[in-house]
Amino acid sequence: MSRSSTTEADESSSDTQPKQAQSCLTDHETPAVNASDDGEHENDTDELGIPAGIDLSMLSMSCAELEAAMRLPYHAAADLIDEPAGTDPRFTGALADDxxxxxxxHLVGVAHESRVAITEAGWYVSVVDPSNVVMASAxxxxxxxxxxDCEREGVIGLNWDGDGGSVSRALAHFERGATVAISYDDRTIALDDGIPFEFSTLDPGSTRQPPETPDLVLPNSFTLPGVDIDELTERMDDIAxxxxxxxxxxxxxxxxxAEGDTAVVTKEYAGFDDLTEFDGSRKHDVFATYIAAADRTVLSLDYLRNVFSTPRKRDLETGYTFRFGDGLPMKIERQLGSEGFLRYLQAPRVHSE
Structure with a gap:
């Protein structure tokens, strides 16, 4: 598949491994994600009592047909990434450096290498940290x-950071705002802003197997600008x-x-005025809450800091949505481009009162 379009550009990690963090692979006997956890509740119906937005043709579909109709493009890529022994892809394209x-x-805050599924619909990345406490997808x-232009779909293993050939090494030399030509063929990837930077990729079978994401009911959500979370967690990390x-x-x-042995840092967010670092005017993009219950979850600051300490400050001026339940893993998501995303799942920390 080949396409061309014009888009706007969006604007080394810690290896600490707290011993008291649970694994993302912990089983939680909970049903699928609550469809209303984004805080939006639509009760509009037409005169026949049919909820707005419902396609009547779906009523005659089988379960298999309904499942297929609801699948998004990245779902197929996510399935492909679990089969790294398949076809080696062939690809050419161009992406904004920013x-x-x-x-x-964002990814190097979790791990330095990952699998990447290259499909006709896009690139899907899945990565997990060595302790299975945080996993991320993009x-x-x-x-x-x-x-x-994806001539052939497949999965590669990619070094995002580290000595020798890696994406970070190439980015260090690129001029900000440039468009980077990216190509892959025969175990070699090239990033080219006018001076090609080529390096060998990894055997995808040698990278860590991305764990299956547990089905969770996370009834509470809040959205804050990344710059506020970065500043707050940096201060908390000093004392706890x-x-x-x-x-x-x-x-x-x-x-x-955050409570340490001799100090406490506490911050409440109930409105836009509670933000301290974000100085823009896009309040609806960066602040929202939907709290259904007085749930509580405890997270390791080391791992949470890794998510927000490695990106540049200007890249944190967008909204990050957090979803949580009582003692359950925390989901964190931000938009990437017009249709893409970055998602994290961090396991709760075992903590005794």
Missing amino acids: RLAVLTK WLPAADWAAY DHVAVVGCPGTDGIELR
């Missing part, structure tokens, strides 16, 4: 590339090794509290 930098700097759809996230249904707000 967008590639945002992706890379989707770069074809529509967000300046040019995209964990942070408690608590829902406050009465105010539809949340409290983040």
